[in-house]
Amino acid sequence: MRFMMLMIPGGYDQAAPGTMPDPEAVRRMMAYNRDLEHAGVLLGCDGLHPPSMGARISFAEGKGRVVDGPFTEAREVLGGYWMIDVGSLAEAIEWARRCPAGANEVIEVRQVQELADFPQEIQAAVAEGATPS
Amino acid sequence: MAMPGTDDIRRRIEAVWRIEAPRLIGSLARTLRDFGLAEEVAQDALVAALETWPSKGVPERPGAWLLTTARRRAIDILRHATLATRKHELMEHEMSDWPQSDADPTHSDNEFGDDLLRLIFIACHPVLSTDARVALTLRVLGGLTTPEIARAFLVPEATVAQRIVRAKKMLADKQVPFELPPTAELGPRLASALEVVYLIFNEGYAATSGEDWMRPLLCAQALRLGRTIVSLAADEP
Numbered sequence: 001m002r003f004m005m006l007m008i009p010g011g012y013d014q015a016a017p018g019t020m021p022d023p024e025a026v027r028r029m030m031a032y033n034r035d036l037e038h039a040g041v042l043l044g045c046d047g048l049h050p051p052s053m054g055a056r057i058s059f060a061e062g063k064g065r066v067v068d069g070p071f072t073e074a075r076e077v078l079g080g081y082w083m084i085d086v087g088s089l090a091e092a093i094e095w096a097r098r099c100p101a102g103a104n105e106v107i108e109v110r111q112v113q114e115l116a117d118f119p120q121e122i123q124a125a126v127a128e129g130a131t132p133s
Numbered sequence: 134m135a136m137p138g139t140d141d142i143r144r145r146i147e148a149v150w151r152i153e154a155p156r157l158i159g160s161l162a163r164t165l166r167d168f169g170l171a172e173e174v175a176q177d178a179l180v181a182a183l184e185t186w187p188s189k190g191v192p193e194r195p196g197a198w199l200l201t202t203a204r205r206r207a208i209d210i211l212r213h214a215t216l217a218t219r220k221h222e223l224m225e226h227e228m229s230d231w232p233q234s235d236a237d238p239t240h241s242d243n244e245f246g247d248d249l250l251r252l253i254f255i256a257c258h259p260v261l262s263t264d265a266r267v268a269l270t271l272r273v274l275g276g277l278t279t280p281e282i283a284r285a286f287l288v289p290e291a292t293v294a295q296r297i298v299r300a301k302k303m304l305a306d307k308q309v310p311f312e313l314p315p316t317a318e319l320g321p322r323l324a325s326a327l328e329v330v331y332l333i334f335n336e337g338y339a340a341t342s343g344e345d346w347m348r349p350l351l352c353a354q355a356l357r358l359g360r361t362i363v364s365l366a367a368d369e370p
Contacts, residue, residue, distance in 0.1 A: 038361060090145050
């Protein structure tokens with residue numbers, strides 16, 4: 001079962017372009033990442049530059065409208081993620097608990113939808129889309 | 134306030150165990166210099182957790198709790214062993230070097246990678262039959278219980294328990310040390326470990342008997358072990 005651990009750092013919504021983490025925090029995080037790797041559960045992980053260096057594309061008007069970051073209305077934004085492969089939600093939560101995160105950080109644990117989780121009609125739609133027409 | 138149900142706690146203990154088992158057994162085997170004893174006292178610590186945590190709650194640092202409990206158990210066993218005089222002295226010496234009892238084995242250290250490698254090499258040792266290697270690997274590296282392994286392989290629990298007991302006895306009889314193999318032996322020893330990964334994956338993948346959810350678990354365990362070996366190999370100079 002794949003899970004994403006989504007890192008949500010407080011205040012990252014309004015962080016200036018080029019905001020970088022503290023080297024000591026990175027050191028701790030690298031040790032944690034290595035533990036995940038040695039345990040054989042880590043599939044991938046990355047950190048994200050702040051929203052002020054990105055953009056949002058909304059579709060309310062039928063076609064994409066681009067708004068450059070930072071986004072005034074957003075309060076909780078992603079700072080990074082881990083993709084892990086573990087046996088249960090409980091195990092994903094146990095791994096998240098072990099993260100050397102700071103006091104202003106929150107980790108959201110979410111299960112990845114696998115093909116087998118979908119009802120038959122969605123599986124059929126996926127199969128159709130995967131076949132070149 | 135809603136109390137967490139017994140099932141929730143059991144699931145959490147199981148999750149903690151899957152994460153902590155290799156670290157715990159590796160650290161104990163290194164300090165005790167006895168893989169069989171390490172595995173035994175680690176299992177005792179798990180039993181103690183299953184008895185205590187549902188009523189008292191899961192400790193703040195479950196890995197540290199398990200390690201402390203397992204060490205106490207090891208000291209008790211060694212104190213009672215009449216033949217272990219010399220070993221006992223060795224133990225006292227080793228244990229004076231042990232970190233404080235609340236030391237957290239979940240805290241990363243460089244030893245962990247080496248412990249894991251030693252664990253893989255001893256559980257997949259060529260002196261063991263393939264059945265024994267598979268059972269021991271799933272137990273010490275995968276954190277699976279004997280009933281779980283039995284259900285996955287559709288064999289009686291007693292069969293798996295026997296395989297594990299015999300495997301530990303064989304390792305003790307052959308005086309297989311908890312060490313990294315010498316460079317010249319690395320190739321064949323690694324091949325032996327990869328064979329175990331293959332056997333576990335194949336058992337899950339080629340399953341002919343129904344939808345048992347334990348079988349996908351075997352594939353997942355094989356992939357996980359494969360990734361562990363790759364990440365450790367990448368760390369080696």
